Amino acid sequence: MNSAPLALYLHFPWCVRKCPYCDFNSHTLRGEVPEADYVAALLRDLDADLLSLGDQVRPVTSAFLGGGTPSLFSGAALQQVLDGVRARVGFVDDAEITLEANPGTVDEAHFAGYRAAGINRLSIGVQSFNPAHLKRLGRIHGADDALRAMRVARAAGFDNVNLDLMFGLPDQIANEALADLAQAVALSPEHLSVYQLTLEPNTEFAARPPPLPDDDRVADMQIALQARLADAGYAQYEVSAYAQSGRQSRHNLTYWAFGDYLGVGAGAHGKFTLAGQVQRRAKHKHPKTYLATAGAPSAWQENRVVPPAELPFEFAMNALRLVDGFTPMQFEHATGLPMTVLDDALDKARAQGLINEEGGRLRASPLGYRHLNRLMGLFL
The missing domain is CATH 3.20.20.70 (Aldolase class I)
Structure with a gap:
């Protein structure tokens, strides 16, 4: 299990x-x-x-x-x-x-x-x-x-x-x-x-x-x-x-560690990994529609596999909010991708002074934390 x-x-x-x-x-x-x-x-x-x-x-x-x-x-x-x-x-x-x-x-x-x-x-x-x-x-x-x-x-x-x-x-x-x-x-x-x-x-x-x-x-x-x-x-x-x-x-x-969670209820979002693929789901937002469809496939307003190209941004959007940031191993385990896919984004972040690397962890620098949207955007 x-x-x-x-x-x-x-x-x-x-x-x-x-x-x-x-x-x-x-x-x-x-x-x-x-x-x-x-x-x-x-x-x-x-x-x-x-x-x-x-x-x-x-x-x-x-x-x-x-x-x-x-x-x-x-x-x-x-x-x-x-x-x-x-x-x-x-x-x-x-x-x-x-x-x-x-x-x-x-x-x-x-x-x-x-x-x-x-x-x-x-x-x-x-x-x-x-x-x-x-x-x-x-x-x-x-x-x-x-x-x-x-x-x-x-x-x-x-x-x-x-x-x-x-x-x-x-x-x-x-x-x-x-x-x-x-x-x-x-x-x-x-x-x-x-x-x-x-x-x-x-x-x-x-x-x-x-x-x-x-x-x-x-x-x-x-x-x-x-x-x-x-x-x-x-x-x-x-x-x-x-x-x-x-x-x-x-x-x-x-959430911030890009873990798995089920979303139950009107408009609730869920994210989990199945067969090596990250899946996202969302239920219908309006309570009447939700009450009428809950438990049926028609309850899902969104039900999709996240393309691998989007995973670096999705991961960074969560993990870089944390003061402790993340390790390469955490990235690879959560996304199934090699750390090398981040090379270009990390090079740009280093050049702009937006990220720190110490003790095997990558964290937003003080400047990066003040401009977090800019830092996350590099991972798009």
Whole structure:
């Protein structure tokens, strides 16, 4: 049996309200969440994916329940989903099982139910503690809701929590971003994800851009935030990810190491290797279409083998996000290609000072990390 990690992503597509910056597959909820129908669809979908894997099926090392807002679902519904995974494929003994939670949709009963279902890690979408910025971002929660969510999570027994923060917000100044971070650090989460707000296509912010800080101010903001995070004991291990010792996200590390993962749910993406070929799949995005097709071949909006010529870029797009970069052996194992196919890209990266090589690892240099898209583009 294949002993490589197998991750599982489960997508829950509904939100109370669509945020103006969000380009994820999320849909404003009209009426009640169709819990029973969606749980049944997820398990049909999982059955079909497992069947396609054949003898490459192995226990799940990490699962991530994302959205949308999966915390709109009850603990009982999520327990049904996770029990279904246990019955079909199983989890390794120390599996990391993460739930994304919106502070505006959770209470004591929800968190207790999630913990009872076997969820052992939370990712709480705080984004900011500043009321004016939360309003501009279209968030349904306030700063007090975020503080309460963390208290309730701890009371429910969660000892592995990530907080999401954003910076470079409309009209934000550096001191406001640092105040957000100070409040987050004071809550002592094990992990912090600190993202720059970007204007993504097909979002409300893209259609009507808000006044964002200029690039120089955002860069200064990021440098200041990184220094504060380091001082507080959070080591950066990926572009936007910082963790206390031993608390890196195992699920996201599987993505960034170009590992295998199944994507179950409306719009979910999966990637795995079969017979030496890297395959990518995506399910239909619209919840109604997904509910009608889950478990059937028609559920796949995308189902393709990645051509070998595209693999260097796909690998670099993930591995170069990591502070530790990658080794030649990791590249060859993940892609099935010889390291020589990277010679031209690496020559250009060295000439531009975008990459460092030491201890048998290739990493983005400090300059390369600041211009990561430029570095990744060399691998196209």
